[in-house]
Amino acid sequence: MALLEVDSIDVSYGNVQVLWDVSLSVDRGETVALLGANGAGKTTTLKSICGDLTPTAGEVRYKDENIGGMPFEEVVEKGIAHVPEGREIFTESSIRENLELGAYVDRSGMEDQLAEVYKIFPRLEERADQRAETLSGGEQQMLAIGRGLMSDPDLLLLDEASLGLAPVLVDDVFEAIERINKQGTTVLLVEQDIYNALRVADRGYVIQTGEMTLSGTAEELAADERVKESYLGA
Template sequence: MTLLEVDGIDVAYGDVQVIWDVSFSVSEGETVALLGANGAGKTTVLKTICGPLAPSAGTITFHGEPIGDLEQDEVVPKGVTHIPEGRDIFTESTVKENLRLGAYTNPDGMADQFERVYDVFPRLEERRGQQAGTLSGGEQQMLAIGRGLMSDPDLILLDEASLGLAPVLVEDVFDAIERINEEGTTVLLVEQDVNNALHIADRGYVLESGRLTLSGDAADLAEDERVAASYLGG
């Protein structure tokens, strides 16, 4: 069953249009990868889904309900969580406090979600009293994902979760995403790391200069030389 449906969206910053007629869907339980070179418009698409931007044309529906014009604080309670590029954690607060803030729409489920997050990321439980700004890059990424999970989302939007991490941590982060998906959360991810992304994804879409140019099963895209070319071509 379709969870997220993006239908023919255009998106602009002021007068400058950067997304043209983009359509794709994500079904319940899937992991879908949105791929493309730097500047292709991946972050813009995620921000349009989760609230800060609105499409100038087209529609976005979630659970069959239009969400394109909603703000972020209206989208989170509906079950969409966004883990932005660059993590965006509260560096002065502790790990536990960061997680608690992620549950602001879900106070009743907070204890269960703490348990789930600590189960996926035991490292965060060990360091729950530590100031978030003193965590390593990989731990900060785990915290950002963990905080997103605290709202008990149906759909998690992940923007460049592996960027800047050492290879061993990249593997940990992808393992965690895979596990979160196996536990029932649908995932839409944007990644520079195409190989890892297509390894955990069911399907993928390729965005080039604001337009979708290719889509298919992850295994087929992983073999398709046009995917590599789209990264080089920009």
């Protein structure tokens, strides 16, 4: 049984349909990449999983429970954390305060989880009392991911984690994603950076204009001529 199953969902913004019959699955322990160009429907798919949007058809099943349309707070309590595009950190609060906000579901193990986040992102511990606005773009992305990990999720949804970062910082972020997965957290990764996403993923899906067009192992997608021509510059 898959940890997460998105089964033939349609999603609309008002009267405008943006996803058609979208399906994907994520098994426990995997990193799965959802790939596509800007505006393809990647973020909408994540929002439909985490409770920000309600599918008009189909189901979102997590641990074999239909969570489609469940409020965001309840989805977090079930064990899913969403790190949205754009980071959305509180710049005037300290790094530690930002991280503590991620533990609002259960604060009993907060200090232990904070220690785990600091192991993954040592720079956050070094600057724990600084205001978040003093961090570089890459460090702010690390903070956003760390805040997501503070709820100790079974499944981490990452939306465009590398967007707008310098190449050296992109490498740092993807190395962190690999560490997070190796430590036992399942990851669903939305990315426009196809090369790096397939480098860290086990499997992937390609979405175009709201419809799934390809799926396969990371190796299969990296070798697919359609992926090479459209996304890898071949």
